[in-house]
Amino acid sequence: MRQTRRRFLGATGVAMGAVTGCLGSAATDSTSGGASSDGSKTAQASFFVVSDFATRVAEGAAAVENLVPFGQHGHGWEPGPEIQRDVLGSDALVYVGEGFQPWADNVVRNVREDGADVAVIEAWEDVDLLEATDDRDHESESGDDHESDGDGHESDGDGHSEMDPHFWLDPDRAKQSVETIADGLASVDPDDESAYAENADAFADRLTTLDETFETRLDGRTRDAVLVAGHNSFRYLGRRYDFRVEALSGLAPDSTPSPKDITRAQGVIDRHDVEYVLAPVFESDRAATQLVEETDATGVLPLTPVPSLTEEWTEEGWGYVDVMENVNLPSLAKALGAE
Structure with missing residues (x-):
C-alpha cells in the first residue's frame, strides 16, 4: 500500500509540555538547539534512519539533528520540553510517518494545531508499504x-x-523516501533546491549500489x-x-x-x-x-x-x-x- 498524503505542512507554535512516551529523556547524540547559528535552515528528525537520510540530502545546505538520544530506538520515548523547543526553533521536522512513534505524532499534532512555521516531512510518503x-x-x-x-x-x-513501517531495509524503497525528504526540504528552502536534488540523486546512486551489492553477494x-x-x-x-x-x-x-x-x-x-x-x-x-x-x-x-x-x-x-x-x-x- 502506497502512502500518499502530502506532509509539507506549515504550522506556528508548539505546546511546551512533554509528549507521551515510555522511556526517560536524555541528551541527543548530536548538538541540539533548533536554529542554526549561521542562519542556514535546520531540520529535526525523530528517528536515526530518517536523520541519516536527511543529513545526506541536506549536506552543504542545511543542518539536521536527531532528536532521539544516542542508542535509543525512538519507538517509545518521553521527550522533555527541550525537544519541543528544538522543533519550534527549526524549519522542518522529518519523521517516519503517522503511527510509528506516538511521541512524534503528538509533536506533529501540536505543530499543526498551533500553526507553527515548521514544515512536517513524512518520510514514508509515497513508499509502497x-x-x-x-x-x-x-x-x-x-x-x-x-x-x-x-x-x-x-x-x-x-x-x-x-x-509494516520498516521500509528502509529495502534500498529501493529507501530511494523514494530520500526523494520525499529532498522535496520537503526544498519546499522550505527553495534557494537551495538544486543542492537538495543533487545530494538526493547522489545518495540514491549509493543506494542503488548497495542494492546491487546485496543482489550479487546473496x-x-x-x-x-x-x-x-x-x-x-x-x-x-x-x-x-x-x-x-x-x-x-x-x-x-x-x-x-x-x-x-x-x-x-x-x-x-x-x-x-x-x-x-x-x-x-x-x-x-x-x-x-x-x-x-x-x-x-x-x-x-x-x-x-x-x-x-x-x-x-x-x-x-x-x-x-x-x-x-x-x-x-x-x-x-x-x-x-x-x-
Whole structure:
C-alpha cells in the first residue's frame, strides 16, 4: 500500500509540555538547539534512519539533528520540553510517518494545531508499504510451511497497525523516501533546491549500489530462510532479495518470546536446516543463545533494522549504508549459505 498524503505542512507554535512516551529523556547524540547559528535552515528528525537520510540530502545546505538520544530506538520515548523547543526553533521536522512513534505524532499534532512555521516531512510518503501480517512460520498438518499474506493485520502496541513501517531495509524503497525528504526540504528552502536534488540523486546512486551489492553477494545462496531471534522487522529484506524471514516475535521491538515461540523456532531450525541464528543488535540475544544451545544451530550472528548506532559504529563514522554493508550483508550471506 502506497502512502500518499502530502506532509509539507506549515504550522506556528508548539505546546511546551512533554509528549507521551515510555522511556526517560536524555541528551541527543548530536548538538541540539533548533536554529542554526549561521542562519542556514535546520531540520529535526525523530528517528536515526530518517536523520541519516536527511543529513545526506541536506549536506552543504542545511543542518539536521536527531532528536532521539544516542542508542535509543525512538519507538517509545518521553521527550522533555527541550525537544519541543528544538522543533519550534527549526524549519522542518522529518519523521517516519503517522503511527510509528506516538511521541512524534503528538509533536506533529501540536505543530499543526498551533500553526507553527515548521514544515512536517513524512518520510514514508509515497513508499509502497507491506501489510503488517504475521509472517512467522506456521506448520500445517502436512508439515509444510505457509505464510500469512494479507488478512492478518495486527497492532503491536507501539503505534504500528496495518502496515509494516520498516521500509528502509529495502534500498529501493529507501530511494523514494530520500526523494520525499529532498522535496520537503526544498519546499522550505527553495534557494537551495538544486543542492537538495543533487545530494538526493547522489545518495540514491549509493543506494542503488548497495542494492546491487546485496543482489550479487546473496546470489547462489544454498538456503532459502533465516531465523531472527527477535522482533519481525526484516520482511522488506526478505521480499527484496527473495528469502524467507522467520522471526521469534511480532513487529514490536520489545516483544517477549513465549515458550511456544521458542518451540516454533526450534522447528524452524530443523525444517530449514538453519545453521546461524540472527540476533537483532539492540535486543537481548538470550533467546538466540538458547536456541543454539538446544538445537543443531551452530552460532549467533548480528542483524539490525538500524534504529540507532552502537558506540563502535559511531566511532567508525558509519551511517545507514555502512551498517547495511558491514553488519547486515555479511550476516545474511553467512546465514543463507552464500559464502
